[in-house]
Amino acid sequence: MSQGIYLDNNATTRVDPEVLQEMLPLFTEHFGNPSSMHGFGAAVGGKIEWGRKQVQALLGAAHDSEIVFTSGGTESDNTAILSALEAYPKKREIVTSVVEHPGVLALCEYLEKKRGYTVHRIPVDKRGNLDMEAYRAALSDRVAIVSIMWANNETGTIFPVEELARMAKEVGALFHTDAVQSVGKIPMKLADSAIDMLSLSGHKLHAPKGIGALYVKRGLRFRPMLRGGHQERSRRAGTENAPGIVGLGAAAQLALVHMGEENTRVKALRDRLEQAILAAVPSCFVTGNPDNRLPNTCNIAFEYIEGEAILLLLNEAGIAASSGSACTSGSLEPSHVMRAMGVPYTAAHGATRFSLSRDTTEEEIDRVIAVVPGIIAKLRSLSPYWQQGADRPKEFAPVYS
Amino acid sequence: MWNYTDKVKEHFFNPKNSGVLDSANAVGEVGSITCGDALLLMLKVDPDTQIIQDAKFQTFGCGSAIASSSALTEMIIGKTVDEALTLTNRDIAEYLGGLPPEKMHCSVMGAEALRAAIANYKGEAWEDDHEEGELVCKCFGIDAAMIERAVTVNGLTTLEEVTHYTKAGGSCQTCHEKIEEVLEEVLAKTGALKPARKHTPGTVGLDAIKPLEPKAEPAAAPKLTNVQRMQAIMGAIEEMRPQIQRDGGDVELVDIDGKDIYVRLSGACSGCSQSAGTMMGVQMKLVEKLGEFVRVKPASLMPVGA
Numbered sequence: 001m002s003q004g005i006y007l008d009n010n011a012t013t014r015v016d017p018e019v020l021q022e023m024l025p026l027f028t029e030h031f032g033n034p035s036s037m038h039g040f041g042a043a044v045g046g047k048i049e050w051g052r053k054q055v056q057a058l059l060g061a062a063h064d065s066e067i068v069f070t071s072g073g074t075e076s077d078n079t080a081i082l083s084a085l086e087a088y089p090k091k092r093e094i095v096t097s098v099v100e101h102p103g104v105l106a107l108c109e110y111l112e113k114k115r116g117y118t119v120h121r122i123p124v125d126k127r128g129n130l131d132m133e134a135y136r137a138a139l140s141d142r143v144a145i146v147s148i149m150w151a152n153n154e155t156g157t158i159f160p161v162e163e164l165a166r167m168a169k170e171v172g173a174l175f176h177t178d179a180v181q182s183v184g185k186i187p188m189k190l191a192d193s194a195i196d197m198l199s200l201s202g203h204k205l206h207a208p209k210g211i212g213a214l215y216v217k218r219g220l221r222f223r224p225m226l227r228g229g230h231q232e233r234s235r236r237a238g239t240e241n242a243p244g245i246v247g248l249g250a251a252a253q254l255a256l257v258h259m260g261e262e263n264t265r266v267k268a269l270r271d272r273l274e275q276a277i278l279a280a281v282p283s284c285f286v287t288g289n290p291d292n293r294l295p296n297t298c299n300i301a302f303e304y305i306e307g308e309a310i311l312l313l314l315n316e317a318g319i320a321a322s323s324g325s326a327c328t329s330g331s332l333e334p335s336h337v338m339r340a341m342g343v344p345y346t347a348a349h350g351a352t353r354f355s356l357s358r359d360t361t362e363e364e365i366d367r368v369i370a371v372v373p374g375i376i377a378k379l380r381s382l383s384p385y386w387q388q389g390a391d392r393p394k395e396f397a398p399v400y401s
Numbered sequence: 402m403w404n405y406t407d408k409v410k411e412h413f414f415n416p417k418n419s420g421v422l423d424s425a426n427a428v429g430e431v432g433s434i435t436c437g438d439a440l441l442l443m444l445k446v447d448p449d450t451q452i453i454q455d456a457k458f459q460t461f462g463c464g465s466a467i468a469s470s471s472a473l474t475e476m477i478i479g480k481t482v483d484e485a486l487t488l489t490n491r492d493i494a495e496y497l498g499g500l501p502p503e504k505m506h507c508s509v510m511g512a513e514a515l516r517a518a519i520a521n522y523k524g525e526a527w528e529d530d531h532e533e534g535e536l537v538c539k540c541f542g543i544d545a546a547m548i549e550r551a552v553t554v555n556g557l558t559t560l561e562e563v564t565h566y567t568k569a570g571g572s573c574q575t576c577h578e579k580i581e582e583v584l585e586e587v588l589a590k591t592g593a594l595k596p597a598r599k600h601t602p603g604t605v606g607l608d609a610i611k612p613l614e615p616k617a618e619p620a621a622a623p624k625l626t627n628v629q630r631m632q633a634i635m636g637a638i639e640e641m642r643p644q645i646q647r648d649g650g651d652v653e654l655v656d657i658d659g660k661d662i663y664v665r666l667s668g669a670c671s672g673c674s675q676s677a678g679t680m681m682g683v684q685m686k687l688v689e690k691l692g693e694f695v696r697v698k699p700a701s702l703m704p705v706g707a
Contacts, residue, residue, distance in 0.1 A: 306437060308403075308463035312413060327437060327463035327504075333571070334437065349437045382419050382467060384441035384459035385434065398430035398439050 004318040005364040009204075010153050010181060010297060010355035011322055015247070016206040022250040023208070026243035034240055035231065044242050051249025055213050058252035059198065060189030063218050068235045069245050072212035073180040074103035076199030077147070079214055079225040079236070080176040081107055084145035084197075085117070086223040088174075091144035093118045095168075097130060097159075098340040101178055103199075104147050105336075122148070126342050127289040128157035136167065143173040150179035150198075151186075154324055154337040154353055155288025156297030158182065165194035174220070180204055180212075184255035185262050185294050196220050202244060206357075207251035211244030258358050266356050267295035269365050273354060274298045276369040281376050282391045287343060287351055296356040299324075301338070301347035302376050304385040304393055310352050313375040319368055322353040346385070346393075405464060406498035412468035417475050422457035427482075429518030432510050436541045436568060438462030440470055442514040444477070446522050451481040458514075465497075465504040472496045473511040482519050488512065489554045490566075495649055495669060505566040509551055537583060538569035538576045545583050552587045560584065630691065634662060637690040641683060652683060655700040662687060665700040 006014070026047065032040025034048055049064070056064040070076045081094065081104070096108050098121045111117040120138035123131045130148070139146070146168040151158045165175035176197040179188075183198075184205035190198060197220070202211040214236075216222055222235060229237035274286060283303040302310065307325025314321050324335025327349075333339065338348035354368070380386040387394040405413070425443035432439030438461060445455040456474040460467045472493055477485045490508035494500045500508060520526070535545045551557060551566045563580055564570045570580045625633060638654050645652050649669030656663040664683060684697035 304434075304461065306462050306466070309413070309467060312464045316414065325437070325463070327466075345435045345437075349434070382416065382459055383461045384430070384439060385461055388421065396430070396439070396441065398432050398441070 004320060005367060006320050007354040007356060007360065007364075007368065008320045008322045009357040009360075010156075010353065012203045012209065013206045013357055014359060015203075015208050016251060016254055018254060019207055019247045019250040023243040023247040026246050030242070034242060035229075044240075047246050048240055048242055051245040051247075051252075054249035054252040055200075058184065058188070058256055059200075059215055060187075060191055061215055062191035065233065066190075066215055066218055068214045068216055068232045069240060069248070070212045070214050070236055071210055071241070072203070073101070073178065073199050073201035075225070076201070076212050076214040077101070077103040077176075077178050078107055080197040080199060081111075081145055081147055082225050083223045084174045084176070085111070087221040088144045091142055091173075092116070093120065093138075093140070093142045093144065095120045095122065095135070095138045095143050095146040095148075095173070097122045097124065097148050099124055099128065099152050099154075099337045100147070100149055101153060101180065104149070104178055108147075118142075124157075124340050128152055128155045128287070128337070128341050129289055129292075130159050130164070135164065139167060139171045139173065141172050143168070143171060145174045145176055147176045147178065150177045150182040151294050152288065152337060153181045154335060154351075155299045155341075156181070156293035156355075157288040158186070158292050158294065161195060162193050165196070169194045181294060181297075184252070184259065185296060187259060190215060190217070202248040202251060205251050205255050207248040208244055211241050211248045213248065261358055263295045266358060266360060269360055269362065270296055270298050270354075270356050273356075273365050273368060274300065277372050280369070280373040283393065284350075284376070285347070287338065287341065297353065298355070299351055299353045301343055302350035302352060303347045304383050305350045305376065305379040307334075307350050307352055309379050310350065310375060313378065314352075314371070317371045317375070319371060322355070324351045324353070325349050403464070403501050403504065405468075405501075408472075408496075408498040409465055409468040409500065412471040412497065413464040416458075416467055416471040418455075418457045418471065418478075419459065420457050421459065422455060424455070425457070427518045427522030429514040429516070429521060431513045431517055432461070433541075434461065438466040438507065438510055440466070440510050440514040442470070442473070442511075442518045444518050444522065446482060451483065453477050453480055453482065453485060462507065462510075463504070465500050466507040466510065468497055469493050469500070469507040469511040470514075473515060477515065482522060485515060486519055488515060490551070491555055499669070502562070502565045505555070506568045509547075509566055512554075513547065535579075537579045538567075538571075541568045541571065543567050543569035545579075548580060548583045549587050552584060553591065557584070558588065558593065625691070631657060633690050634687060637686050638664070638683065641686055645679065650679070652679070656703060658703075660693075660695050662695050662697045663700045663703050664697055 030043045030047060032044045034041050034045040052064045052067045055067045094108055094117055096104055108119045112119045122135045122138060148159055148164055150161050161177045168175040174196045175194060177195055178199045180199060180201045181204060183200040196217045198215040200213050203209040224235050226237045231237055231240055277300055284300050287299045287301050306327060307323030308327035311321060311323050324338050334348040335351060338351050381388060384396045385393055422443035422445060424445050427444035427446050429442040441459040443457045444453050447454050456478050458470040458474055460470040476488060476496055490512040493508040493511045494505060537543055537545050537548060548563055548567055548569055555566055557563055557566060560570060560577060560580055563584060570577050634657060635654055638652060642652060651667045653665050655665050666679060680697050687695050687697060
């Protein structure tokens with residue numbers, strides 16, 4: 001069976017073969033517990049520290065001790081926010097955005113409902129840009145932590161995190177960013193930034209699932225979420241996922257090597273895909289900010305058809321993509337990101353994300369370009385909202401509208 | 402990805418009767434772009450015989466919405482309008498070999514469109530029927546009448562099930578209390594739930610509640626021989642089969658290993674999301690018949706070599 005064309009890299013990436021090669025000895029030859037006082041453990045401890053230095057280099061952090069390994073993005077997000085609240089118990093407010101990943105949004109909702117915190121959710125405009133006035137207004141000395149993503153996972157829109165962090169500092173709030181989608185795709189130098197904490201996830205940058213990291217700036221007041229061991233300088237208890245850490249280290253090293261390619265070749269492929277689809281398919285548009293977004297991400301809203309149906313037909317053609325359609329998730333509302341940007345329902349249900357990687361080839365993009373218009377036309381031929389043969393919507397007002 | 406049956410996939414990838422029916426004399430339009438699914442059902446009914454000669458559809462929605470629409474048209478062509486009106490959303494789902502619980506609302510949309518089309522054919526105002534019930538879920542425009550129908554036809558008992566079948570309450574959730582009220586009313590009507598007795602004004606509190614009479618200890622069941630026990634198990638399963646067969650499934654006894662009774666579900670019960678409930682029902686029946694606790698397990702869990 002053919003592997004197919006994989007354009008769902010914002011969901012997860014293929015583990016790079018070089019990453020896998022680095023990891024394999026950690027399962028067999030170097031299997032010791034790094035906490036053990038013998039040579040088996042010491043060998044693994046050395047590998048873990050090597051991985052830490054690679055992640056430090058990718059983030060441009062000042063010290064390798066600022067990297068705390070976790071199980072992934074969600075644990076990092078939760079740890080950052082809960083640590084800040086515990087470290088500053090008198091501050092009862094949190095600032096975040098309406099388009100965050102559930103790893104942040106769901107925790108904030110829990111803290112609001114169950115623990116009485118005030119949560120300020122900053123809105124975005126129709127391009128997904130943060131409302132800076134609302135952000136400024138939400139900041140005060142009552143805010144314990146600001147948690148705003150570096151780039152949005154659905155649209156790729158990039159937020160001005162450096163500026164947001166500086167503004168948070170002015171009122172004495174900690175600043176955390178969920179950078180799961182942006183690490184490895186855009187250059188970072190945390191040593192020179194006001195960012196206090198940053199979350200990343202291995203499987204978004206060609207490392208395996210189940211490994212991630214939290215950057216914690218040196219000197220920050222920190223309270224661990226997982227207690228019970230001295231690992232990670234007592235900031236994250238639990239025996240280290242040594243193969244994962246080494247895999248993440250190798251992936252970080254490769255990400256630095258390939259970042260130029262990500263921003264040139266991959267970006268050019270993304271643009272070609274997007275322009276070809278926009279030219280061939282009527283009534284569709286790019287969501288998010290086309291001028292300021294991740295180089296690999298393209299989210300196109302196809303009007304008057306539904307995303308799950310698009311994905312099923314794409315899958316049948318051997319193409320994997322993703323949708324913010326409600327029907328793909330079992331929830332009933334389209335993506336909160338599409339709704340937050342005010343994308344009309346006529347288009348929000350049909351938003352489809354194509355996310356590329358350095359594995360993506362020109363031939364694959366050509367194939368997708370060839371297939372997509374037919375799929376959209378087929379579904380529109382079934383849609384009661386579409387004027388057959390006229391390439392435009394028609395009046396259709398069913399009873400339960 | 403959803404675990405769709407082959408029949409759902411077949412009707413999605415190769416929908417039957419899609420498009421516009423120019424000669425339609427009955428049209429039903431339900432759903433909305435807000436909900437994420439909408440259906441335009443067009444029928445050609447012979448006025449002399451009342452037979453639906455042709456049916457076509459256009460659907461905005463997911464794979465199961467399109468498949469449900471396609472299946473619906475296949476099911477009603479050749480039926481009289483009165484015969485068609487007896488179809489429920491459950492019939493559509495069963496025709497497709499089942500739908501994931503979260504997708505049952507797609508079959509409900511099909512059944513609603515059919516009712517709307519036939520109302521249109523008969524010159525009845527579908528909107529009036531719709532307005533009989535109070536609008537419960539404003540996000541998805543679902544009224545009390547539609548929730549009542551979904552609860553009654555599908556034997557729903559929980560808020561979560563109502564959301565899966567109708568979408569009501571799936572968005573802002575402010576209508577959850579109202580949905581629960583409608584649900585309780587229907588369950589009370591059907592006897593599944595007895596309505597709470599109203600207090601006489603001025604008599605609230607524990608004094609209004611009579612303590613329960615202590616139940617008499619059940620008489621100990623007579624000890625059965627092995628043969629009697631086996632016959633009792635076989636008899637109990639035979640008693641249950643017609644009911645299960647009516648739902649398109651079947652159950653057969655495979656083996657008895659002490660307290661473990663192994664059965665095999667087949668037909669519509671095989672792979673059905675409700676199969677655990679069916680197994681539980683069989684177990685309850687056996688416990689009742691035997692007067693002892695037994696566990697009913699699927700034959701696939703029989704020990705190797707047994």
